[in-house]
Amino acid sequence: MSFGTILLIAVALSFDAIAVAAANGAHHHRMSFGSALRIAIFFGVFQMLMPIIGWMLGDALQQVFTQFDHWVAFILLFGLGVKMVIESFDTNKEKSTDANSLKVLILLSIATSIDALVVGMTFAFVPVNKFLAVTTIGATTLLLSLLAVYLGKKCGERWGKRSEMLGGVILIAIGIKILVSHILG
Numbered sequence: 752m753s754f755g756t757i758l759l760i761a762v763a764l765s766f767d768a769i770a771v772a773a774a775n776g777a778h779h780h781r782m783s784f785g786s787a788l789r790i791a792i793f794f795g796v797f798q799m800l801m802p803i804i805g806w807m808l809g810d811a812l813q814q815v816f817t818q819f820d821h822w823v824a825f826i827l828l829f830g831l832g833v834k835m836v837i838e839s840f841d842t843n844k845e846k847s848t849d850a851n852s853l854k855v856l857i858l859l860s861i862a863t864s865i866d867a868l869v870v871g872m873t874f875a876f877v878p879v880n881k882f883l884a885v886t887t888i889g890a891t892t893l894l895l896s897l898l899a900v901y902l903g904k905k906c907g908e909r910w911g912k913r914s915e916m917l918g919g920v921i922l923i924a925i926g927i928k929i930l931v932s933h934i935l936g
Contacts (some may be wrong), residue, residue, distance in 0.1 A: 752879040756925060760870060760884070761891035763921040767863040768794040772896040787900040790856065795893025797860035798867050799885045805871025806881055821933035824873040828926030831869050832880025836923075839916035877929055 772790055776782060809823075867888060874881055 752877055752884070754883065756882045756889065756928070757879070757887050759921050760925060761888040763925075764798060764864075764867050764870060764888055765794075765892040767866065768798065768860075768892050768896045771859055771863055772899035773903050776900035780917070782900060786851070787897055790900060791893045791897035793803045793856050793860045794863060795889045795891075795898045797864040798799070798892035799889025801867035802871030802874060802885050802888055803865040803881075805868040806874040806885075808902040809872035809875030812875070821930055823874070824876045825926045825930035827869050827873050827922050828929070831866055832920065832923030832926060836916050836920060873929075 772787075772794065775790060776787070869890075871885075874884060
């Protein structure tokens with residue numbers, strides 16, 4: 752998997768964290784840099800850890816799925832992408848939970864990184880530099896979340912649902928690319 756593909760995955764996975772960070776920035780418009788950095792670090796670290804956990808789960812199942820690995824990667828990414836696109840139309844979905852308490856921040860970090868767990872499972876089935884992938888995912892989420900806190904209301908109001916839809920479309924496209932390249936390659 753190329754660095755460009757890894758970076759696209761990282762950006763797509765970071766959209767939930769960006770939306771939550773932006774909502775918190777809008778809610779706490781006088782948030783200190785330390786608080787913004789804390790949110791970004793938690794989101795980035797969890798986005799980095801979840802693909803590792805997913806990869807270990809996928810690696811354990813790899814022996815069973817070696818003949819179907821490209822289909823597994825396709826189904827996971829495509830399904831996750833479709834889920835993200837569908838959720839982008841859900842107007843009742845609330846992402847403005849306050850991330851000031853440690854407990855809430857950990858729960859938000861887990862909730863916004865579940866998608867990364869699924870993507871991590873695909874790493875067992877496709878050739879990818881896992882260290883590069885997880886550090887890129889974590890660093891991208893950290894940086895974009897930090898920016899999102901400061902862009903806050905503008906980012907959340909302008910791109911909130913569209914960013915989730917774009918992330919889903921990107922994951923669908925990557926899933927299709929993996930399937931097509933395996934079938935044609």
